[in-house]
Structures are given as structure tokens and as C-alpha cells.
Amino acid sequence: MADIIQIVVLGLALGGVYALMGSGLSLVFGVMRIVNLAHPSLIMGGAYVAYWGFRLYGVDPLIALPVAAIILAATGVLLYKLIFEREAKSAKYSEMTVLLTFAIAMIVEGGLATAFTNTQRVTSPGYATDAFFIGSVFIPKGQLYAGMVSLALIAALALFLKYSRFGYAIRATTQNREAAELMGVNVNMVGLVSFAIGIGLAGAAGALVSFVFSFFPSKHWEWVAVLMSLVVLGGMGSILGTVVAAYVLSVLAAFVGYFFGATWSVLTFYLALFVVLLVRPQGLFGEKPEMA
Amino acid sequence: MSNIGETSDILAQRKTYNAGLSQVSDKSRATWFPLLLLALLTALPALQLVGNYNYLIHLVLYTLCYVVMASGWNILGGYAGYISLGHNVFFAVGGYFAGMVFARLGISTIIIAPIAGLVAAALGYLIGLITLRVRGPSFIISSLALVMIFRIAFENWHFVGGAAGVSLQANDMDVQWAKLPYYYAFLAMAAFALWASYRIRHSKFGLGLRAISKDEVKAESAGIDTRFYKVLACAISAFFVGMAGAVWGEYLTYIRPNIFLVILISVNMVLMCILGGKGTVAGPALGAVLIVAFNEFFVATLGASAVNIMATGVIMAVALMFFPNGIIGTLAKHRKLPRILNWD
Numbered sequence: 084m085a086d087i088i089q090i091v092v093l094g095l096a097l098g099g100v101y102a103l104m105g106s107g108l109s110l111v112f113g114v115m116r117i118v119n120l121a122h123p124s125l126i127m128g129g130a131y132v133a134y135w136g137f138r139l140y141g142v143d144p145l146i147a148l149p150v151a152a153i154i155l156a157a158t159g160v161l162l163y164k165l166i167f168e169r170e171a172k173s174a175k176y177s178e179m180t181v182l183l184t185f186a187i188a189m190i191v192e193g194g195l196a197t198a199f200t201n202t203q204r205v206t207s208p209g210y211a212t213d214a215f216f217i218g219s220v221f222i223p224k225g226q227l228y229a230g231m232v233s234l235a236l237i238a239a240l241a242l243f244l245k246y247s248r249f250g251y252a253i254r255a256t257t258q259n260r261e262a263a264e265l266m267g268v269n270v271n272m273v274g275l276v277s278f279a280i281g282i283g284l285a286g287a288a289g290a291l292v293s294f295v296f297s298f299f300p301s302k303h304w305e306w307v308a309v310l311m312s313l314v315v316l317g318g319m320g321s322i323l324g325t326v327v328a329a330y331v332l333s334v335l336a337a338f339v340g341y342f343f344g345a346t347w348s349v350l351t352f353y354l355a356l357f358v359v360l361l362v363r364p365q366g367l368f369g370e371k372p373e374m375a
Numbered sequence: 376m377s378n379i380g381e382t383s384d385i386l387a388q389r390k391t392y393n394a395g396l397s398q399v400s401d402k403s404r405a406t407w408f409p410l411l412l413l414a415l416l417t418a419l420p421a422l423q424l425v426g427n428y429n430y431l432i433h434l435v436l437y438t439l440c441y442v443v444m445a446s447g448w449n450i451l452g453g454y455a456g457y458i459s460l461g462h463n464v465f466f467a468v469g470g471y472f473a474g475m476v477f478a479r480l481g482i483s484t485i486i487i488a489p490i491a492g493l494v495a496a497a498l499g500y501l502i503g504l505i506t507l508r509v510r511g512p513s514f515i516i517s518s519l520a521l522v523m524i525f526r527i528a529f530e531n532w533h534f535v536g537g538a539a540g541v542s543l544q545a546n547d548m549d550v551q552w553a554k555l556p557y558y559y560a561f562l563a564m565a566a567f568a569l570w571a572s573y574r575i576r577h578s579k580f581g582l583g584l585r586a587i588s589k590d591e592v593k594a595e596s597a598g599i600d601t602r603f604y605k606v607l608a609c610a611i612s613a614f615f616v617g618m619a620g621a622v623w624g625e626y627l628t629y630i631r632p633n634i635f636l637v638i639l640i641s642v643n644m645v646l647m648c649i650l651g652g653k654g655t656v657a658g659p660a661l662g663a664v665l666i667v668a669f670n671e672f673f674v675a676t677l678g679a680s681a682v683n684i685m686a687t688g689v690i691m692a693v694a695l696m697f698f699p700n701g702i703i704g705t706l707a708k709h710r711k712l713p714r715i716l717n718w719d
Binding site: 118177179183186193201349350356360 | 506
């Protein structure tokens, strides 16, 4: 019994981090219909900001988090202006944007590897290796803090989307781009801002990831499929769905890791992706099935 | 009675008109060029008699391997419009199947290659049944996840040596001639792949695939069995990629997950087709030549693989943004395609 509680706790702790990693992706897909394969590589960028902040100046990753978020958000604005704004007219928009984000992912990966080599890194503030004990159940402090910060950020995002005027505009654009435009929403501006928020969230997630996982530039490919499975299971574009999927799959992966060994735990995500595509292609909270 | 006569008149007129059209396209085609290319490449190893051109032969062999793979990818990704980032799974399956047969029974992978291709095709059929239910971004994502699944599976499968793989016996020929069996195997496969893409493009099947890539719903309502067509296209394209993988393993003298199941290989296939021209016959071949040349150039001048990845990304982004139809497609659109490159 204690074992099972332990597994659930570890799964939930990781789930929080995955939820933040996935929610930016989900936001961008919802508003822009872009499947951003570069998202994990941008998370990697955020992780390096936090890593060097800690290594060079001893800045705690949690304090470096806003800095990473701002730097990455600025990158997001740049990418949007350079690439995605002009692609909006493309006939094969969804396909084109996937391939373009793929190219961006390679550029970011290559850039990071050129600058910082493919050495494995991890930010190690004191709490990263520490743990709380409740009875015999231990909770790693690093993952707990990361999970709590991500939940706070996701809650802030949800409140912003629900109550702010701009949040209305974003949700309206997600639901129906043309109708929103007819109602006077500046959809291009909405696209730009939500893209920047989405990539900014990737930066924030990167700062958290930097002390939860060890990382190196080409590791983002492992995250791509993991994050995509969250987004597909949750229903493309549904942030709530992504968060729920993150928790469900993380706990499931923790169980798989416990019973079959750690190598297989990540397989949970990939297989889940296939099962969802087979059984319910629109995901848990998705509306439009993209059935062929 | 006269009515029937008129109809047959019209039919006859249409027939001559069609014949005229096909003559025009025949004139714009230079069949001699691919044949000349084939003859030149067949004769190329003769250079070994006058000097050491092993590096050149390796480069051509490497390019031919990618011609096979990119042409295979093109059947699903170019003709049917289903972009797969996971085709190196079939490369790995073909390589492992032939490699294991070679390691256990000693039968050369060149002989096993067609069977390895069929194994890959069978797998492609099964995978296609699942992943081709969704299209667009979801399909691309699922193809990416496939690579991850196979990577984990192969790295932990002890029978095929896990992450360390299996080393294969190198052939006992003279260094000067050792590459040649593989060279001719790849040359034959490349010629076969290009011929097959030409035949498929001009078949009813190929027409159906192109209809699917333009508008799947309309294609379906026009009576095309889109599900079967797509899955078959996936199987055929897996066949070629698997065949290339089979010989590639023996050529390198080892099979290991990290030579087959790296994302850069599937990216290369996609990139070659996009750069050369998706859905054309010559596009993948031209793209393969260009990308291999680019890669060699970057590795030779800059040396680092990280820079190579970045450069590949930049080329991909630029090609996508400015030449979405690829070199062949863009030239053909402006009616400036030289006759020697019109292989369609």
C-alpha cells in the first residue's frame, strides 16, 4: 500500500511539470492551429538560461524562471514575425507549419549543441536532491516545488484566459477564428500574443525542467513525443485536457516504471498516443475529430 | 444510327487529341538522360583501376541509398500527401531483419534485401492501418512517436543485441573492390525505385493517391477506396526504405539502433523530397544529391555534427518558406524545367 501511495506521489509530482510543458503547446495549437514541434527544443532553451544563471551567478532556477520566460517569449515574437505571420496564407497551412517548427527545432538544437556541447547538464540547487518524508512516503523537494510552481502558472493562465478581456479574445479565436475576426477581434495580434505566451511558458517550464531532469540539446526529441501524447490525449487545443492528461499519464508511467523497470515507463506516453489515435482521435476534451 | 457515328467521331477525335498530348509530353522528356546516368554510374567503379577513389564511391553509394529511401518516402509523402517523420522505422526493420539473417545464417543481405523489404512493407501495412486513420498534424505526430517506440524496443531487445547492436562480418574482398557489391546493389535498387515511382505515378493507383493528397473527401466521393490506397502506399514506401536498410547494415558491418533510428535520417528523407520536389519522380533523386553534397560540405568545412544539424534546419526552413514546391515543382510551374530533369 505504501508502495502504491509512493508511486502515485512521484507520478503526480512529475505530472505537474509535464502539465506546464504541455500547456504552452496546447495554447499555441488552440489559437494558431500550429503543432509546434519546436516547443520542447525551446523548453531546452529555457533550461539553459536557468542552468547558466545558476552556474555563473548562483541564481536560483526559480528566480531565473521569469527571466527565462521573458527571453523565450521574445524569441516567440521573433519567430512569429519572421515565419508564421507570412505562412497564414499558405494553402497547406497545418502541414507547412509542422514542418517549419520541425526545422526550427533542428536549428535550436544545433545552435544549443554548438554553443554548449552535448554534455549532460542539470541545475543543482540544494532542494533538487532533497526530499520531505510523510511517514514512509518521500516527496522529492525539487519535483514538489516544480509541480507547485507549474500549477500556479497554469492557474494564472486559466484565470487570464477566463476573466481578462484579452483572454476572451484568445478563447474566441480558438473557438472560431473567422467569427472572432468578424466580431472585431484582431486575430493577428491574438496570434502573436498567444504565441509569445505559449513560448514564454516553454521558457518557464525549461527553468523548472533544469533541476528536475538532466538535459542535453538532443534530448528534446524524447520530450516531443511525450508532450504530443499529452496534447493528443487531452484533445488538441484544450489546456484543461492537457493538464489532466499530464497527471493521468505521469501516474500511469510511474506504475509502468515500478512494475516493468524504468526504461519502459516512458513508453507509456508513446503507446497512449497510439491508443488514443485508434480509439478516440479527438482526445478526452477535443471536439472536432480529425478523422480521415 | 447517325448518332452512333457522331459519337465514334468524337471518340476518334479525342483519341488523336490525347495521342497528341502524350506526344508533347514525350517530347519534353529526355529518356536518354536517366539511362545515360545509369550507364555512367555503372561504369564509375572502373576508376578503381587507375587510382583510389573509395571516397567517391562511398559518396555515390550513400547518395544512391538515399535516392532509394527518398523515392520510397515520396510514394506516401509526395503522392498521397501523408508526411511521415517516422520512416526510418522501416529502415531499421529492414536493416535488422537482413542483418540478423546474415549474422545467423550467413546469407548476404543483398540477396535478403527484397525479403527484408517485404517484411518492412508488411509492418508498414499494419502501422498504416492504425496511423493513417488520422491526417495532417496528428499523423505527423504519430509517425514521430513510432520512432521513439521502436528505438526503446530495439535498445532493450536482447536477441538483436540491445543498444550495442550486432556486428556483421565484413566481406573478405580486397579493400579496393570491397564496396562494389553494395554499390551495385544500391544502384540497382535506386534504378528500380525510380522506375517504380514512374510507373506508380502513371497508374490508376498513383492517380488515386494524388487525388487523396489534393482533397481526400472528394477523392473518396469519386469512388476511390482511400483507406486501402493510403495503406498500400504506406506499405510500398516502407518496402523501398526497408530494402535500403537491409544492405546499409552489412555495408557498415554492424546494426545498432543509433544508426537507423535517429531523427536525422527521417528528416533527410523528408527534406530531400521537399527540396527536390514532392510528388515528382526526379525530385527525391535531385534532393538526395543536393542534401548529401550539403552535408559533406558542412562536415568537411565545419566538422561538427551540431553545426550540420543547424544548417540542415536552416535549409529546410528556407526551402519550405520560399520553394514549397521544391526545385522541380517550382521550375515546372514556371515552365523552365530542363528536359533532362523531367522524369515524370
